[in-house]
Amino acid sequence: MSTPLRLILVDDHPVVRAGLRALLGGRPDMTVVAEAATAGEALRQAAALRPNVVLMDLQLGDGVDGAAATANLLTLPEPPRVLILTTYDSDEDIMRAVEAGATGYLLKDCPPDELFRAVHAAAAGETVLSPPVAARLMGRMRGPQATLSAREVEILTLLARGLANKEISRQLFISEATVKTHLVRIYAKLGVDSRTAAVHAAVERKLIRR
DSSP states (O other), X not given: OOOOEEEEEEOSOHHHHHHHHHHHHTSTTEEEEEEESSHHHHHHHHHHHOOSEEEEOSSOTTSOOHHHHHHHHTTSSSOOEEEEEESOOOHHHHHHHHHHTOSEEEETTSOHHHHHHHHHHHHTTOOEEOHHHHHHHHHHHHOGGGOOXXXXXXXXXXXXXXXXXXXXXXXXXXXXXXXXXXXXXXXXXXXXXXXXXXXXXXXXXXXXXX
């Protein structure tokens, strides 16, 4: 029999970690070697225990989110595969996780068998996506005329937080004129004519989350 896959569970909810440990730890082909509630804990444990796969939530307890934690894990001398397991499915979340180097992206409402297959696929270096996530990515590829750029998603996210144009320009190190240009393009792509409508449309279409 092959050696069981070594897993680390990263989620800031103890009940979720306990459920995953019970689900995954009871299998002969997997063993949970550690749990973490924060990005810092995950990095320390992964460096010490060298897991095959880290199951990573996106919302963590120390202010560093799962996408940033994923990027940090991949700087280790022996980096693990990172499989995102979250409730968030906005374009913003998916693209940030993929760009950070995540091997896969699953939603927490997936069936157990799908999770088991995904863990093995991730350990083998295969990209694995929940069907709703794959559909969203395909939608972006099929409709490039309505696809927001990474910068436009950043600006929409800051709009949703209530920042004014001047504050956005300072945070992103661009001019106010550039912010306004991006807003015009965002309005055209979303078919809206105001900041409030743009934020509402982006949230409705799961381009960002509030």
